[in-house]
Amino acid sequence: MAEVLLFSYGTLQDPAVQQANFGRLLTGTPDGLTGFVIGEIEITDAEVIAESGLTHHLILHPSDGPTETIPGTVFRLTDAELAAADVYEAEDYRRVLAPLTSGLEAWVYIAA
Template sequence: MSTHLLFSYGTLRQPEVQRSVFGRELDGREDEITGYELGEITITDPAVIAASGSAIHPVLRPVEHETGIPGRVFTVDDDDLAAADKYEVADYTRILVPLRSGAQAWVYVLAGSDTGITAAEASDT
């Protein structure tokens, strides 16, 4: 089974969401993503709202200028990544991006605004 880096700037950092999505709390380290700004979207999926405790969720949108959005990087396996995909609603898409540390990690951004390698493209390589 492969391992992956998953960058979270939002609800996937919450211990209760991790227990709901992955069945355990994840260990991670601090990092940053650049080239994005933080916005908000309203989630309507009842299961996601129940897990996170809120209908308002953060979302990343690409920007031209240098920004730094802090978050945590988790090492996850294929099953964890599939569970995260299931948790994230259609408003998000998962892309592979460089982090400030130089690591490459998956991150969920606003659907339709991706500027990295999508999950579908990565599986084709």
């Protein structure tokens, strides 16, 4: 089974969201990401709100200027779990590969 890396800075770190989307709790490692600024977005999908318990989620935007390190967790997922994460993140986000402060490269969801 192939594994892919996913960096989460928001609700995918929440155990309830992991159970709802992957049917299990994920094991992760703390890491960081630079080159982006963090903001918030209003969530309108009732299922996503029910899973996260939040009406606003964090969202990243690329930055041309200096940025601070955004803390988060890097998870090892299967391809099927990554596809489930794509469904959860919906149309407000897009998935890109990005280098982490640890030197790893992982998928991360940023503003669409």
